[in-house]
Amino acid sequence: MTVGMSRSRSGRNAPVMATASRFLMLSLLWFAHDAYGSKNGIVGFGISLYPDLCCQACHDSLSSLYLTCTTFTDGGDMAGMDMRKRDMGDMMMMGTTSDECRANNTAWLQTMAYCIQQNCDADGYPADKQAECFSNQAVAGAPEPTFQESLPAVPPTVELPADAVWLNTTSLVNKDLYYSTHGTLAEFGRSEYLHTRYSVALYFVVIGICIVCGLLAQAASAIPRFQKTLQASAAWSSLRRLVFLPALFGGRRLEPLPGSFGYVPGRALSLFIAVYVVLNVIFSAVSFGSFQPNVYFFSKGFELCEYVGNRTGTLSLVNMSIAILFAGRNNVLISLTGWSQTTFLTLHRWTARVAAIQAVVHSIVYTLAYFEPGYDGASAYAAKAAESFYWWGIIATIAMCLAVGFAFLWLRTRFYESFLLLHIALVILTLVGCWYHLVPHFGFDYGYQVWLYICFAFWAADRLARLARIGYYNALGGSKAVVEPVSGCDNIIQVTVFPRVISGFGPAQHSFLYLPGLQGRFWESHPFSVAGWRTQGQAWRTGPAPVAPAPEFDSDEKETNVEHSRAVLSANTDAQTPGPAAVRFLIRAHSGITSTLRRRLLSLPSRSKLELSVYTEGPYAGHRATLAPLFVADTIICVAGGIGITHILGFVQAYASGKLRENAGESQGKSRNTMEAKRFILAWSAREMALIEHVKQNFLADVDGVECWFWCTDSSFTSPKDESSDEGGQGVKPGRMDIESVLRAAAEPGQQTAVLVCAPGGLADEVTRQVVRCVKDGLRVELVEETFAW
Template structure:
């Protein structure tokens, strides 16, 4: 069956990506072990001609010259999305072409209209159901391929959207092929009359209508303008499409039903895993406690004391539920800081067992939330309305979910951040400085470049950076460059020390990168998290210098 070949194609791609992932992990491990006591790391700083060409022209390349993550903005509330990378486009075009080929190959189009339409109907219907398996797999927060293949949720989210369009087109082609075949024997009126009178056909038509509605309401314009409404409608329509398709297949006991079983299992698994995470992280030991602080620049610092300990790693994110702000809505935020402390009263006996010790530990996580529209705007307004700008509320945390790769194997690390994108950089800075002090990482230079609109935005992370700047051997490894794009006066711009410097305006990414590469130690990692324009500029600078040194690009993005 052609549907089996389609799954085989996806399986082969998965195996190839897994082999690439294992190779990359092995290289990083060897590099880390080799460079632990090597302060020059010259071998790993040199660029490889062929690999540099691949990274510049394939792996990191946008479709055209520069634009990838910068959105096509129609207004402050409306945009039409972003462009995929060159590799993503090759996969999408190739997969779409494979589906088209499987729908029409070996069909004799010189035959009668009815016979050709019947063959197309069977092919498109079968493939539409089969494609729902990767469609639902890529939509899940607990998608095992994220960890297994090292591919970000953001990439899977993009693939999910395009696979959804393929499923919809095949469902529409399936429905039209039936109508054409039926109309060729009677009339169009008779074809539609049969569709709505026969339950088997009616449920199939309902499923197709749900697919079309999903693709319309999931378009970037509606998704960004009415995100909360979109999300609820998206789930409701997805459930309707499964119910309609289930009855459509079950009434005739069609063989495609076994693929729908897999779809339902994937959806139930993801929802169950989310509920288990929520219950485990938030129930017991007094539950979670949350403090929301309104900060300058329209942002909030959300600090959550968890019910259970959590082994935090840099780059992780979590979904926050705040019933008092948005009933049963969940929104993803990067964990900006974590602390762990012991909690027990004076009357309690000292813990003796390991379970008791862990039970007394409390993990605290902090997030920076920029108030915009919808949930984030309501959260900031609610906190700012309190006399002291602080609000205690109820919050459930779902996570942790995987973030960016750890950067321990890189001799030089540059972290670019724009605005609240600093939440991705700060945990890496603390992790790398601690690792350098302990001698457990290959990193010898860490440069953090943060672009903000006003110096008052420094308050977002001031308590955490005070702790980082007090860390042992920090001055030997860390430099911080702050760029204020809209200073009110030159008096606001002052550099506290040689390792913490402040400048007016926006950074020249290419100049900064070139300066660091002149004294590069080992392989360099360049990470970016912030507005799409900043990410695209950093990507362009990294690509342009691929032949000058061994440089890897790490982009943290969360498109929705």
């Protein structure tokens, strides 16, 4: 990812949801332990770069000088030793000064001790600290000789010249060299501390915003009175109308831009992203200083390139860790905030883009640095780029840019499996490149590797949580699944899965299905909305379901004649057979594995059903913070488009189950997780009449108290003239759903209305626009979305 710091120093979802959260929290706690552990952490948080600056300056000002005990060789392996070249005629000798040599050299000990005393006294450094730092810097931590023993009896009077090579007698450190060394270390240390400070600040701001929003969402869902008070507030209505609901501009949010260029985030999410980007720009560009003359850098330009490169490199690592957190399915912030995974994937893409840009800036400034005065330009850069840590940084930067570049919408939607494999491979290469760029070169002195530890922890925690879900819900050999065609629909199939346990399944959820026996690619999984579920011994009733005709709307006044449309579904009492616990999915086949599954089903002689073994990872979503508006609503309007009905059917089942318990006298007080609306309206528009009939017979035959308004957009469909006939299509109107009329027909002044939508982007965006208009007109309408966005 980064290309090169040039300097190195030696020196409700069942128990598995809780399990996933614990994995992520343990990752953060582990980081906190690492940050504050002994000789661990990051600069300013566990690592103090120069805690004894005056001592360090004395050491660095004198350590390059030869002592009488310095040994010289003509080469060999001197790794880890303090070596300098000495020109002896035609021979280039290597000088080595060992720790033992220094500990027994009077000139070194007395010169160091006196330098420390004089300069550390001036810095206000206490005597006991001076003694400690003398032991560390002068005699490599040895207990003897001590600081007091090494102080000269007679203060030295001769100052070392600037070009001194030998230290043969007790001397005064060269003032100019000490000044340059002290200033260089102070400025470098200040810069490194600011890199960390801004990195931690970025973490606190980004994660802090999510946590604050999550706490507010949890409070609203846990305290219905607070939720109702908030919804009745004029200020809250204005914020929703102007900030939280609308698109950034125009009306496009969930509908892709032309050419599958991508999505435009909503206004509130765009504001969050803007704050995030601006913070990164500011943190990448401020608080840079310079100290000259500098003992590390020959020019001020190179020095600033060093600081800018280190800052952007560190921030890039930080943003990469945030991007990995936001990409996880088991991201604990999803359940806290109630935001959808689509929202966090949008944030994931933006954090990854910023990280890639910062890595590129890091690379550019380190390249430009070698063309500053005092350096040899292309030849100096080529020599540095030949070092392994440097080209590992180049590899990491290229891999990260490719991972971001290949993540455009067109590729994601058309070649999802290929995109995902390539994306994961490039991210792994990025992380590996960052490790070999940082650790072999810098060791653990600066704590850069801690940000990589966080990346590894977030990634591993999410993967372990996935395995925990799979192990909890499936038997060792997988779960049985039955795949059936939907009669009359060429590209829609129904999948019924019989997992080991069913606990945790509910409305608004989805589950990832693995089908290893289909193509042998055991690692592939795809998310599908849960259309229905049943517990052990429960039955799914089938049979015709009465559907209220879609309301007639006055084309001019948009007023609704709803007198005949208030008929509601009542529970079907057809014969039923209890069965094992199961979960049902309705799937529209596209390309990839769903297309393969459909072809396998149609290849069977009977084309009736296909049995295979699957693994289910889930359920996900359906969090209380997401669904809170539904629990306090007087009217619930579910708007579905096409196969989006799969998401809505879970709510229909949950609402109808509550009605059945209420009618049976099983209600035991109000629950804040129960939909208690007086009206529940299902408004669905689909192009296949066969799909509508399938849903009516297989999912709506056992529901009670639900008003159903259906539209069929197939141009060949016409509603039966005789509504009492047995012909299919009763209660279904031809043409498109008029969203404005539907909402105005159901929303009533003074009543709390919740609109739940799951539909393709264009229809979902139209629902949002109409909800905004309703709020503007003073109606109390809340919106809960399930998006189709990739």
